[in-house]
Each structure stands twice: as structure tokens, then as C-alpha cells.
Amino acid sequence: MKQLPKVKIFGMGGTIASKGTTNSQTAGYKVGLTVKDLVEAIPSLEDVAHLDYLQVANVGSKLLNSSHLLKLYAAITEAFDGNIDGAVVTHGTDTIEETSFFLDLTIKSDLPLVIVGAMRPSTAISADGLMNLYQAVKIASSETSKERGPLVVLNDRIASGFWTTKMSGFALDTFRSGEQGYLGVFQNNQIEWYYPPIRPYGHQYFDISKTDELPEVIILYAYQGLNPGLIYSAVELGAKGLVFAGFGAGHWTDEGNNVAKEVWEKYGVPTVYSHRTVEGSVPVANVNHFEGAVASGILNPQKARILLQLCINADYSIVEIRESFSSVYGG
């Protein structure tokens, strides 16, 4: 008989593990299921893989922070060093894109790694979680999923964890990768890849095996009448780096640029200029305001924040930080 692949599932919480009080409720529900409950709810998984699981956290993903990410990194690394063929992370969709991007930059393995969530709680009519989890295990069990970096699966679509972004608080097809598109799709629960294995431009590796805390990086959002005093406040709160969700292609106010220059010169706090626009990128030509100013390229603020945290943690000089961001598309 054919040996089934070994897949380990790491539970983080989220809507996929949530329960409402009526079957029409799709907001205001609470986390209430464990990863064990989820696995036991899909008996046919027994035919797909030998499963093991670990509950790393069990919260809405708005509550996840860098400590959770480091804990998840350590658990996946340990499992990949052992005898498994792939891994799945069940996760709230609100911050899947940060976790998947972080794992893309830190997990040194070609084994399949799939992050999965749901948009409807488990108690809802047409809840999407169990089908998404079934498909995630299928991806993690397949040789064809290797060397692709972390993948995100929801609504029959397989997305690159590097590129994908949550676009809607309710739509089942909330994850999009804009111009980069999806990597594959499910048809009758079979994986159909659009592309052979590939990693995105800008994919880098950071060794965090000795890290027990990531540096604080704060995001500031641009708006008409922007108060530049927020930059000082962020530094007072302990920011070791800043990310600006700037206007358009990374624009910020002149006064704000001067304050950012000042905190760079006084405290060595760099600023990555990203964009509040959903698509597009920030070119270097738009951010040559001072030595510590860096262009995010195509990275949105939440992904730029993760990359800056990893660069600062690795003790990169400003030249190395700039190089790191310039290897990302458009940076």
C-alpha cells in the first residue's frame, strides 16, 4: 500500500477556529475550536496524509505579535528538521499576509508550507473553513508544492504568501495578489498549478535561529493635514524603525520628511517609505530625502514593516537595508 505523506498542522486561531451563536452569523463570533477539533471534523483527511498537530496560539489574528511569529517559526523549523513532508498553519485571515511574508523570509526549507484561514465561522451556513483546510492539507502533501515558499489557500485559489493581500473583510475571495495573480487553483479538489515552482524577486533569507525578540517598527499612515509630531511619538514609544504608508507613490509632507530626517540623524531610526495605495510601488526617486530614507518598492506597509524588522534584527547598516529593499520588485 502507498505510504501517505506526513503533514503537521499548527493552529493559531482565527475565524477558521471560530463559532457564532446562530448559523446566519458572520460577524461578532469568537474563537472556540482547537486545531484538533478542526482535523477531527474532516474524516476524509485520513486518506490524504498522516496528520499531527500543535496548537501554537488560539486567538483572532489581530492579537498576534512578533513573539507569536517567533514561536511559530521555531515550531515549523523543528518539524521540518524532523521527518515530515509538509506543514499547514491555520490562521486568522486579518494578518495572514504578515505571517506568510515573515515565514517566506525566515524558513529555510523547500518543503510545502501552507497557511489557511476562513471568512465564515465554523457555525455559519456554507462555512468555508473545512474545505479550505482540506485543500491546504492536499497542497502540503504534494511533491508538486515544494520550492514555492509559503502558500496561502482560500476559496479554491492558491496564492503566493509573499505577494498576497487581504482585500475585503467579508468576501470569500478576499486574498488577491493583484498583478502577480494566483499560482494555482483547485478543480474537483485536485491541484492545478499555473506555474512550475518559483520564488518571487526579492525573496531573501534571514537567520533568526538565535533571535528571541524582534525590534519594534511602527507604521504611520498618511492623511490630509498629517501631524508630523506622530513621528516623535513613535520614536518615544520605542520604534527602532518607521514605515510610512505614504500618499500615492510614497509621498509624504515636507515637514514630516524633515522630522524623519531629524530622528534618523539624532537616533539612527530609519524610515521605509511605502504606500497607502492598494497597488503600485514606491521608487527610490521619490524618497531621496535623507540618508536613512528607504523606498519599499512594491511592498505594502505591513510587509515592509516585517522586512525592516528583520533587517534591523540582522544589524544591517543603512546601505544593507537599502540593498535589501532594492531587491524587492520596484525598490
Ligand SMILES: NC(=O)C[C@H](N)C(=O)O
Ligand atoms: N476571517 C478571519 O479570520 C478574521 C479573523 N477576525 C482573524 O482572526 O483574523
